[in-house]
Amino acid sequence: MIYGNIISSCKSNLSELASMVGSVEKAVLNEEATSSLIQRNINIFTKSFLLTLCANLETCIKDVLYSIAMHYDAKLEETGIPLAVIDWRYNAKNKKNQNDDVLKKFKIGITKKDVDDMVSGNVYKTRDAFLIFGIDLACDCKRWETWKEIIQSIVTRRNNIVHHNDDASDLSFGDIKDYIKCVDEYLDFIEAACGRLSSNLSDS
Numbered sequence: 001m002i003y004g005n006i007i008s009s010c011k012s013n014l015s016e017l018a019s020m021v022g023s024v025e026k027a028v029l030n031e032e033a034t035s036s037l038i039q040r041n042i043n044i045f046t047k048s049f050l051l052t053l054c055a056n057l058e059t060c061i062k063d064v065l066y067s068i069a070m071h072y073d074a075k076l077e078e079t080g081i082p083l084a085v086i087d088w089r090y091n092a093k094n095k096k097n098q099n100d101d102v103l104k105k106f107k108i109g110i111t112k113k114d115v116d117d118m119v120s121g122n123v124y125k126t127r128d129a130f131l132i133f134g135i136d137l138a139c140d141c142k143r144w145e146t147w148k149e150i151i152q153s154i155v156t157r158r159n160n161i162v163h164h165n166d167d168a169s170d171l172s173f174g175d176i177k178d179y180i181k182c183v184d185e186y187l188d189f190i191e192a193a194c195g196r197l198s199s200n201l202s203d204s
Helices: 002-029 036-040 042-079 083-090 112-118 123-132 141-164 173-195
Strands: none
Touching: 002 036, 002 042, 002 173, 036 042, 042 112, 042 123, 042 141, 042 173, 112 123, 123 141, 141 173
16 A cells, blocks of 8 residues: 555655754764854754654655545545435435536545645644544554654644744754654554555555
8 A cells, every 4th residue: 555655755754854863963062073053053953853854744644645545536436436326315405417427436536735734743633634534543542642642742842933933942953853753653653553444445
């Protein structure tokens, strides 16, 4: 299933980000070899790394959901359910002339903009969006409660920087490295949740 490739790609990006954070941190600690530009702008680096991390997470979630929607549409196309019977069953009050649509096949037809509108880094929006596609992230309640708190705290820090002009002066390179590790493991959690629907999402 393609969502696995998407998550793997994101995790690769996280690995590159972690390496970049480590390199900048090492340069900062080696004061004699560090340019004054880096030393004067450590806060800008840490904030930028956090924003990049959250952007990667949000993009990954959106791409995963879009890939699942595309997979569902492929399965629906194979099944060939007439659009007319769906419209008749769930839109019985629709009086428009459907003669032109009667032979069309039903599909979800979700767009990337649709996904963009329903998803953000916010864990509650993420949970609700996945639930629409039949994937219950909260099914494993204990792990969900853990990740809910951790990821939401990371996203809240990002939001405070972007929307509330928080200078995040207490944000360290160590914090960023911990956040990257958490997001990496959170993606494993999401992939496992998707895998529980293997009967629905398999390519067979």
